[in-house]
Each structure stands twice: as structure tokens, then as C-alpha cells.
Amino acid sequence: MLIFPAIDLMAGEAVRLYQGDYAQKTVYQHDPLVVARDFKASGATHIHLVDLEGAKSGETPNFETVVRLKMETGLFCEIGGGIRNMDTVEKYIGHGLDRVILGTAAVTDRDFLQSAVSKYGDKIAVGIDIKDGFVAIKGWTEKSTYSAFAFCEQMQEIGVSTLICTDISKDGAMVGTNRELYRELSQRFSLQITASGGISSMEDVQALRKLDLYGAIIGKAYYTGAISLEKAIEVAR
Secondary structure (H helix, E strand, O other), X not given: OEEEEEXXXXXXXXXXXXXXXXXXEEEEEOOHHHHXXXXXXXXXXXXXXXXXXHHHHOOOOOHHHHHXXXXXXXXXXXXXXXXXXXXXXXXXXXXXXXXXXXXXXXXXXXXXXXXXXXXXXXXXXXXXXXXXXXXXXXXXXXEEEEEHHHHHHHHHHHOOOEEEEEEHHHOOOOOOOOHHHHHHHHHHOOXXXXXXXOOOOHHHHHHHHHOOOOEEEEXXXXXXXXXOHHXXXXXXX
């Protein structure tokens, strides 16, 4: 299982939100490159990046920061947040990003999703943010009509290879991850599933590793020191 330490970007800074609430923001580092270099020094090979402003606006306000992180570290970088058209997909991939994550657009614009998967294959992932059993969109501010499992089924049929599944109720709350959700997802679907949200202890990492998931995203637990990134990467292997 791969560990994806996360950098959430807002105004070019590394921040964290509590349960997706833009009003509950903590700035962890003014220069995200400092964080990314620490990831690399700890043995990370992959980084999960989110443009939080982009997730709300559909623009790419942190584009230069994202490209700088990729270029300066050389690590595998996936980016999500506001990617809602092919121009943005091509812009990121053309500047060296390894994987682009579609969230809102995967729900609201199925033609775009199919075109992106058809053209870029496994460079396209879908981020599924789950709120009360349904898929949430637009930076978690709206709940769609899709149930989580029905949506995953559709993604598999379209040919999406990687799903990043976040339980919003666990995100940033440091209460442990939703192991049952990931167990069910891994049993139901033959997809690369990355767990996200609430991974706050080595026990969480060990439990997810046993489910044979593709990856796990570590955010707040790294920033607060609750999890040693180095140890998590070792355990995940």
C-alpha cells in the first residue's frame, strides 16, 4: 500500500480544513515546498495535492505552486480541486503532474469524464467524497443524488482505474478512519482504492494495509505529529 502524504493548498500555503469547512482553516506552512521536501526526506514517493480554492471555484489559483512542488521534488504528484474541463487536465499533465483527480466533474459532467479517461487512462483518478452515504460535490458544499456504492459501480464501468474515497465525517477529526467503508469498497470493486479521511494512528495504517488497498492519504496526523510518516511508509509496505 502506498502512503500519500497530503498538502492542501490555499493562497499558496499548506493548510488544513476541519471536515471540509473553509471557515475552519489552519495554516501549517507558508511555503509548501518545505513540507514536500520533508515528505521526501521521510521516504515518501508520492504526494497528494489539493487546490482548495480551485475545488470551490473551478479555477486553478494554486497552479504555479503545484507545478513547483512537482518540479522541485521529482515525486509522483496527483492533484485535485476544481478540475472540470479538458483544458485544465491537459494543463496539469502537460506540466508534468502524474495524475489528475476529478471530483465534482465526475458527477456532473459524465461526457468529460469519459473523454479524459479515454485520452489519459490511469492518469485520471476520481475522488469520491462521501457524506451520509452520498457523493458530495463542489468542495463538499453540496450533496449529490448518487449513493456512494452506485457511483463507484458506474466509475468501474466507465474504466476509471483509481478511486480516492474520503469519508468527510472523519476528515481532519483525528478520530480514526472508516475501516468498514474501505473493507466494503475493496471487496465490492476491482479498482485501485485510496483511503482518505481520519487516518490518525499507526493502527489505522496497519488496518488499511491488511485490506490490501492501493493507497492511504495522511494529512492532519502528519502535521500534528500523531503519525511518523517514515514509520507509516514502512508499515504500509
